[in-house]
Amino acid sequence: MQSYTSEPSNQPLLEETIGQNLERMVERYGSRDAVIEVATGRSWTYAEFNVDVDQLAAGLMSLGLQRGDRVGIWSPNCAEWTILQYATAKIGVVLVNVNPAYRAHELEFVMQQCGMRMLVLAPADKSSDYPAMARQARQNCPDLTELVFIDGGADEVEGELDYASVVNMASDVEPSAVRDRLAELDTNDAINLQYTSGTTGFPKGATLTHRNILNNGFFIGELMNYTERDRVVLPVPFYHCFGMVIGNLNALSHGAATIIPGRSFKADEALRAVQEHGGTSLYGVPTMFIGELALPNFKDYDLSTLRTGVMAGSPCPASVMRQVIDEMNMAEVAICYGMTETSPVSTMTRSDDSIARRTETVGRTMPHLESQIVDPGTGEPVERGEIGELCTRGYSVMQGYWNQPEKTAEAIDADGWMHTGDLGRMDDDGYVSIEGRIKDMVIRGGENIYPREIEEFLYRHPSVQDVQVIGVPDEKYGEELMACIILKPDAEPLVADDVVAFCRGRLAHYKIPRYVDVREEFPMTVSGKIRKVEMREEAVERLGLRS
Secondary structure, rough: OOOOOEEEOOOOOOOOHHHHHHHHHHHHHOOOOEEEOOOOOOOHHHHHHHHHHHHHHHHHHHHOOOOEEEEEEOOOHHHHHHHHHHHHHHHOEEEEEEOOOHHHHHHHHHHHHHHOOOEOOOOOOOOOOOOHHHHHHHHHOOOOOEEEOOOOOOOOOOOOEEHHHHHHHHHHHOOOOHHHHHOOOOOOOEEEEOOOOOOOOOOOEEEEEEHHHHHHHHHHHHHHOOOOOOOOOOOOOOOOOHHHHHHHHHHHOOOOEEEEEEOOOOHHHHHHHHHHHHHEEEEOOHHHHHHOOOOOHHHOOOOOOOOOOEEOOOOOOHHHHHHHHHOOOOOOOEEEEEOOOOOEEEEEEEOOOOOOHHHHHHOOOOOOOOEEEEEOOOOOOEEEEOEEEEEEEEOOOOOOOOOHHHHOOOOOOOOOOOEEEEEEOOOOOOEEEEEEEHHHOEEEEOOOOOOHHHHHOOOOOOOOOEEEEEEEEOOOOEEEEEEEEEEEOOOOOOOOHHHHHEEEOOOOOOOOOEEEOOOOOOOOOOOOOOOHHHHHHHHHHHHHHOO
């Protein structure tokens, strides 16, 4: 049987825009909590949220923003992020998510590449002087006419405005202006640009529509059994699909509350938000959950209201997933798999799946989508159980990379299949396991080695808190394995011989790491993905393997 599945659904796709969906939720759940910002104590009901969305939308229109214009948001998580997300959607303006970790030259690249008209930005913090970098980048971006400062800080010069001033400009347009613009929009309009992390080469802007991201968020919530009674704690970044689609669009299309623990992830803030606001759902990448479980006072937090959540971004160790289920009360926790270019989720576990399904796979195909595993060389589907490249097709696939048709054609084939670059395996029931990235696969002496298998094994070592396995150059075998390890607090030191001894007789000899790198942390993108490319480069330099 070939590795192909489709997932028809009796529930049709939503054929409405994001703004129309919000209006419908306000009618049904107007008095219920929509957004809670823990750090400031601010909160909005659906009715209050919609008022602020409309005011900001009208203010943007007063500045002349037209359907299809690009407005950037460069900020860690905050309530204004969510308000802007919906305000731009209501008036057909394309929201451009800018990675908060970018420096001035990266910001300038994105501004120029998409022809950004306006940038909404955060105040400076200890890691980023957003205003200074924005002013620097703006000098080479003639399309950019306004910088809007979320917490004030605009200079009295042309083209700089405070967020509050933009909101106050709502009175300069007709009261019906936002409604009239909303009525003009189409579900297939581009509404969001998300730039890939750019770990290799320049970032590419995945162009996503109302139909793409609203439906993806909605059907994730359906599979999680979300209702208006859910309270969703979001320590994951809004700039990434995880925060703004799996988080905001998912929860707010079901009348649920979104809870923002802080500007960025802190393990104690996330658990405190669950405890103080009755969180029923908690999100994170595996490293976030590992950090929460490792808190010295973890058992002091009351997590009894939790029932579900989402773990995504990178493969989760089985041992960590079992702790999340058993010790965090997240019995229905879901694994979501996907990529920015697919809005993002392509496969997902179901709430009634067994623990094995939710620890060993990334679930099965989402409603209204198709999945297949193909031979990377021939493009032909492989048999069930064989490893190949995972591809997805359906409503969730992006329109393309902004102004990059050649790059789009490399990613989406003539039949509409998005090629993920991930190695996967599909079982007889259609469940998919991810074996790693094609580019992460290590070829040692002609043997194909999938790092995930070795990582899962090394998690069994009593001293290992987290581990990533990479390939490094080797003159004899082409590549050799290195295990990069973060030790548990107070664990005994580990050296290569200890790891070899632990693996000997339990792993095939060619799968035993030759090198061990014990470190405090892994380099990560803001969305929590491990930067293995950077780890390889560091290892090559440190080991003197450049030649």
